[in-house]
Amino acid sequence: GESVGLHLPTLSVQEGDNSIINCAYSNSASDYFIWYKQESGKGPQFIIDIRSNMDKRQGQRVTVLLNKTVKHLSLQIAATQPGDSAVYFCAESSNDYKLSFGAGTTVTVRA
């Protein structure tokens, strides 16, 4: 069945460095992908999304890359800050209503 997963459950990064969070998906019919950030005790917060007709999309300090050939998605965070410490989830959808979430990667920023 479909699954969305992240390669590593935890990531430790030095403040100021760039972070790369990876995600693999198995449903080749997925056409929409989204990254969420979840801070402790809060609900997920939208970061950035991308459609399958694109392979790169940039936001403020974040870039999402999509490689449909190997079914891989990544989130790059530039100049990581302490406020970036959180759990990051990727999610995918093959229709307009339902998202399937991965298990999440916990990012810890070292001062």
Place this chain on the structure above:
Amino acid sequence: NAGVTQTPKFQVLKTGQSMTLQCAQDMNHNSMYWYRQDPGMGLRLIYYSASEGTTDKGEVPNGYNVSRLNKREFSLRLESAAPSQTSVYFCASSEEETGYNEQFFGPGTRLTVL
């Protein structure tokens, strides 16, 4: 705008008790969702409502019922709570946009069933 609000924030139940989790959104969104999140796992969809008057099962609907009361409100009911339903419950909403489905989440309800 408050966005998506959920009540209560915390709840402790005994096995067999019932309760309703409330969710409301003020963004005039058509679609609403209920998820549960267990430790170390992503969110799993319980039920969703694509539009007012419709509801559909998600990935883990057993033990739950929902009501789309109006466009703003979507409630989740546990008729007979079980310890396996101990979890954090999130409500979300989204506009009905073809091809995009950014969902906005509430702060969550932390439920413990003893």
